[in-house]
Amino acid sequence: MRWQRSDKADRNFRDARTGGRARGGRAGGGGGRGGAAVGAGGLGIIGLILALLFGGNIFGGAGATAPGSALDSVGGATAPATSSGALADESAEWFNFLLSDVQDFWVDKFAESNIRYEPATLTLFDTPIRTGCGSAQAAIGPHYCPLDKGIYLETGFFDAILARRFGATGDFAQAYVVAHEFGHHVQNELGISTWVRQQQQQFPRDRNEYSIRLELQADCLAGVWAAYAEQRGLLDRTDIPEALEAAAAVGDDRIQQSSGQRVDPHSWTHGSSTQRQEWFERGFSTFDTESCDTFVGI
Ligand SMILES: [Zn+2]
Numbered sequence: 001m002r003w004q005r006s007d008k009a010d011r012n013f014r015d016a017r018t019g020g021r022a023r024g025g026r027a028g029g030g031g032g033r034g035g036a037a038v039g040a041g042g043l044g045i046i047g048l049i050l051a052l053l054f055g056g057n058i059f060g061g062a063g064a065t066a067p068g069s070a071l072d073s074v075g076g077a078t079a080p081a082t083s084s085g086a087l088a089d090e091s092a093e094w095f096n097f098l099l100s101d102v103q104d105f106w107v108d109k110f111a112e113s114n115i116r117y118e119p120a121t122l123t124l125f126d127t128p129i130r131t132g133c134g135s136a137q138a139a140i141g142p143h144y145c146p147l148d149k150g151i152y153l154e155t156g157f158f159d160a161i162l163a164r165r166f167g168a169t170g171d172f173a174q175a176y177v178v179a180h181e182f183g184h185h186v187q188n189e190l191g192i193s194t195w196v197r198q199q200q201q202q203f204p205r206d207r208n209e210y211s212i213r214l215e216l217q218a219d220c221l222a223g224v225w226a227a228y229a230e231q232r233g234l235l236d237r238t239d240i241p242e243a244l245e246a247a248a249a250v251g252d253d254r255i256q257q258s259s260g261q262r263v264d265p266h267s268w269t270h271g272s273s274t275q276r277q278e279w280f281e282r283g284f285s286t287f288d289t290e291s292c293d294t295f296v297g298i
Pocket residue numbers: 071072180184215218
């Protein structure tokens with residue numbers, strides 16, 4: 001990915017890694033937004049289905065992510081206090097860039113639809129930390145905590161799990177993960193996560209199905225952001241293949257296979273490799289959030 005370097009931390013970026021002293025940032029700056037206004041639907045169907053279901057009183061309120069799983073079990077943290085606006089290293093610069101870029105996209109999208117948006121924070125960590133959802137262990141995968149609107153990334157995950165165990169490498173594999181977690185934030189801001197949780201309580205037998213559709217929607221929303229990056233000329237040729245490989249790597253069937261378990265669709269909570277690729281691809285190719293209604297027909 002052709003990303004813009006900046007040594008200034010976004011105000012929502014937190015670096016809680018102990019390997020390189022805790023840092024964080026203020027500094028609103030953090031790389032401008034790429035100029036060109038982007039059209040692409042509004043929040044259309046996502047807002048629409050919920051407006052139908054809730055008669056308009058749908059936005060806001062704390063949501064919840066889907067039941068835990070390898071890629072984004074719920075964790076949470078009271079993110080550590082931040083200090084200076086400096087970024088510790090290239091890794092911090094990279095994730096700081098992703099935070100700003102993905103968030104700017106959604107800020108604009110929500111503004112177009114006149115929907116209130118509260119920003120997400122992104123925290124890098126390498127040892128257990130407290131979050132709004134409890135304690136996040138180092139071994140936990142990337143996840144989003146709806147209670148403090150925080151995305152938590154354990155930096156070792158990308159090397160240890162994604163690359164070594166699942167063979168998904170490249171910077172855009174990481175971008176896909178961040179954009180997917182932002183998808184959960186968008187769902188939280190729109191009240192979709194809360195709605196899904198209610199449905200799961202009401203229809204316990206469909207619990208996993210709702211979880212899968214929530215996850216696939218986050219993949220689709222990640223694809224929509226990827227299209228925005230593409231439109232601004234930020235993508236290399238390898239980027240979309242990297243994202244697709246990462247999406248496949250975290251499919252439930254692939255995870256079950258690689259851990260020697262029987263492949264059992266009834267136990268899935270995130271969707272198969274193929275489904276995850278398809279929904280990312282759909283968001284990317286349509287560049288339209290309205291194409292991300294994964295709840296049709298449930
Ligand atoms: Zn997820």
